[in-house]
Amino acid sequence: MAAVSPPKYVKHILVSLLSRGYAAYLVGGCVRDIMLGVRPHDWDICTAALPEQIMEIFPGSRPTGMKHGTVTVVVGSRSAEVTTFRSEGSYADHRHPDIVRFVGDLTTDLGRRDFTMNAMAISADGLIADPFGGTDDIKARCIRCVGDPERRFDEDALRMFRAFRFSSRLGFDIEAGTLAAIKKRAPLAAGLAAERVRDETERIILSPRPETLCQVIELGLLDRYLNGNARLDPDTFHRISLLPKRAPERWSALCRLLLTSHAIASVKNFLTALRLDNRSIRCCCGAAELLACPCPASAFEWKRQLSRYGTDSVCCSARCRDALTGTKCYRALRAVLKSGECCSMNDLAVTGDDLMRLGLRGRELGEMLNFLLDYVMEYPGNNRRELLLSLASASEE
Numbered sequence: 178m179a180a181v182s183p184p185k186y187v188k189h190i191l192v193s194l195l196s197r198g199y200a201a202y203l204v205g206g207c208v209r210d211i212m213l214g215v216r217p218h219d220w221d222i223c224t225a226a227l228p229e230q231i232m233e234i235f236p237g238s239r240p241t242g243m244k245h246g247t248v249t250v251v252v253g254s255r256s257a258e259v260t261t262f263r264s265e266g267s268y269a270d271h272r273h274p275d276i277v278r279f280v281g282d283l284t285t286d287l288g289r290r291d292f293t294m295n296a297m298a299i300s301a302d303g304l305i306a307d308p309f310g311g312t313d314d315i316k317a318r319c320i321r322c323v324g325d326p327e328r329r330f331d332e333d334a335l336r337m338f339r340a341f342r343f344s345s346r347l348g349f350d351i352e353a354g355t356l357a358a359i360k361k362r363a364p365l366a367a368g369l370a371a372e373r374v375r376d377e378t379e380r381i382i383l384s385p386r387p388e389t390l391c392q393v394i395e396l397g398l399l400d401r402y403l404n405g406n407a408r409l410d411p412d413t414f415h416r417i418s419l420l421p422k423r424a425p426e427r428w429s430a431l432c433r434l435l436l437t438s439h440a441i442a443s444v445k446n447f448l449t450a451l452r453l454d455n456r457s458i459r460c461c462c463g464a465a466e467l468l469a470c471p472c473p474a475s476a477f478e479w480k481r482q483l484s485r486y487g488t489d490s491v492c493c494s495a496r497c498r499d500a501l502t503g504t505k506c507y508r509a510l511r512a513v514l515k516s517g518e519c520c521s522m523n524d525l526a527v528t529g530d531d532l533m534r535l536g537l538r539g540r541e542l543g544e545m546l547n548f549l550l551d552y553v554m555e556y557p558g559n560n561r562r563e564l565l566l567s568l569a570s571a572s573e574e
């Protein structure tokens with residue numbers, strides 16, 4: 178076996194299946210990663226054993242997807258997905274097979290997989306099964322469908338996104354026939370669940386090559402979510418990779434670029450349609466508004482932003498500005514955050530209750546709190562309870 182070898186618990190699963198007479202192999206992404214000399218983040222096993230037989234051999238395993246033949250085998254604190262060799266029937270919805278058949282041989286199972294580099298298996302003694310030329314395609318740094326690409330994308334339109342996911346992660350090219358088929362079948366992407374499209378898009382923008390998304394957009398895979406005819410510049414999109422590998426920052430930068438190229442008119446509508454969570458949507462909307470304004474020029478201005486938009490949005494906007502335009506805004510913001518000076522109601526030395534005791538109510542009370550917050554943001558040394566209370570009562574008189 179290549180330089181990266183599977184952990185003990187994975188070997189244990191393989192050997193247990195083999196010793197009961199069932200063929201068993203490492204398969205899919207982990208084999209591709211081993212070939213690339215990269216440590217796989219999970220280990221998938223395929224076997225001739227039926228799901229019930231796998232459950233019997235490994236008591237305590239979880240029936241993750243019995244209908245599709247998948248059992249999660251638990252060994253101590255670790256687990257691996259073990260799937261019965263299978264073939265798939267037709268795909269009426271261009272995503273899920275209408276019927277799954279368990280089969281006895283490995284090659285049929287490998288034939289249902291998406292790309293040649295993902296359609297290889299390794300036996301416990303290190304022999305590689307590669308009926309579709311995955312090894313050669315990895316050497317050529319090429320992503321190629323197993324079988325006829327148009328048919329494979331007809332079956333499952335998500336594979337078009339997966340091709341770009343792997344291209345952006347590995348820096349591989351998509352083989353000409355596979356790319357031509359994506360061009361033809363791109364309209365099928367409109368039928369995919371928004372959550373799946375969101376996850377694949379996020380993987381691409383978190384990769385070292387976020388500019389891959391320009392091609393995804395040009396081919397029309399995101400048409401359902403974007404205005405047509407946007408002109409996108411891959412060099413600018415590449416700048417997204419300068420951001421930390423965190424989803425909110427990367428989504429904020431993407432939204433900024435889509436807004437400025439008129440591919441979207443509203444960050445909120447775009448991210449809501451893609452089913453991002455509310456916290457991320459709030460963060461990105463705030464960051465988009467801030468990015469449309471000049472960078473704060475003083476600690477006071479930063480604090481005002483922090484008090485109005487919250488730390489998440491302000492940090493995102495500063496980092497995005499730096500990545501997209503080469504400024505050093507985040508450094509200035511960090512100094513303000515490190516100072517520990519008051520920039521939110523929570524840090525104010527008086528509370529709403531204190532002001533109520535002075536007789537303030539409703540709108541007046543809100544306005545006074547805002548006034549005091551602005552005051553201590555400008556004069557941080559004066560965030561003292563007695564002083565603020567006397568200021569509040571003086572302005573009441």
Ligand code: ATP
Nearest residue numbers: 204205206207221289290291292295296333335336
């Ligand atoms: P990653 O490292 O991102 O997890 P992966 O190749 O392991 O990559 P998974 O989504 O975990 O990707 O899928 C595991 C394997 O299952 C793939 O390598 C591939 O063989 C097969 N597979 C997954 N999704 C599809 C699909 N939509 N169509 C065909 N085969 C698929």
Ligand code: MG
Nearest residue numbers: 206207219221
């Ligand atoms: Mg995987």
